[in-house]
Amino acid sequence: MSTVAPSWLLALHSTSDELGLGLAPLLSSSAPGTLDPPSPRITSHPLGRRLSNDLLACVEQLLPAHQWRELGRLAVATGPGGFTGTRLSVVFARTLAQQLALPLDGFSSFLLIAQRLRQRAEVGDQPFWLLQELPRRGIVAGCYAADEWALGGMAEREAPRLFGQLADLPPGVRLEARVDPAADVAQLLRLSGLAAAAESAAPWASVLPLYPTSPVGQP
Template identity: 85%
Template sequence: MSAVTPSWLLALHSTSEVLGLGLAPLAPFFQASAQAAQSPRINSHPLGRRLSNDLLACVEQLLPAHQWCELGRLAVATGPGGFTGTRVTVVFARTLAQQLALPLDGFSSFLLIAHRLRQRAEVGDQPFWLLQELPRRGIVAGCYAVDEWALGGIAEREAPRLYGQLDDLPPGARLEARVDPAADVEQLLRLSGLAAVAGSAAPWANVLPLYPTSPVAQP
């Protein structure tokens, strides 16, 4: 019996109330074509607090467990986002990558938004800030800029972190960091595919959830 050739890239995004999943063939990313990622399958599931119970079933709906041996790479959004939702999906992705000996790419949800905004020409060439307000805690913000040397053409100049108030942010354009699960999963697939082409080893142990605020801090 011939060995199964890994052929799929699976992406998971759960930093909002909606679980986003994406599946794309890996081979087209290695072809010299402007349409590298052909016909990805993307599903959105508004699970909310049911994520812990329903995550596995949703993944199996996209790719049954008996076909996981056909996976060649994984990608996951690392946050910032809800503590439980982000943690559950990152842990699942790490476990799957460890057990199947697969590369795992982790990208911040803000970076995915930045790539989406740039692709839709909603931001220009100047650096910009993405903001998410946390009631009674402050503002989570990260800075992004066009960079031809960065993966996908956008660099994360400042990783998302907590600021006390708007006045604490350095100058620059400011936009709301609003998650679009399906569109951001598409960006997750694209960036992971580019990382695969670049030969990134992407060890699973390096991928951790991003928590700008402490999950045990008092409000």
């Protein structure tokens, strides 16, 4: 029986103080006549401000650099989240995708949370808002709802943006946008795997950090 080495999907999530990484075989590696694909590997690293120094080392712990040619697709959380952490992982993913000519999927960290809540049956079919308070700046919020036609079954009705205060939000269910790095990396792997199975184009140049406020000019 012929065997085919797996083509890997690498996911990065650093919108919080904890770096989440995931590595999973792409669906093509489980085609008939191939070996059973390995299980996904997910790691988390509470790096905080050490992310800029330790990001590469953490990725190499999961997949050494000499094996990066085995990658078939990349995925990254684009924010909202910490400005520096989000930017570092997005830039790293964009650079790797450009150098290796790989597709790169970018998904909002709020969308990943919404997907997780839906999978765990913590939300129903009705639209809901995810909120993240920024001290002295306002509230970042996005709206989500179950949608059988959307990738992964959850649609982003309104992308995360800044509101001055809670009273400025439209009415509806409101939930805290609480990152769970390992669980949200699992959602990254799932969504990117679905996009790969659907042969969706994913140009790296279109993936940019999502940060509703800029630190420039802020007090």
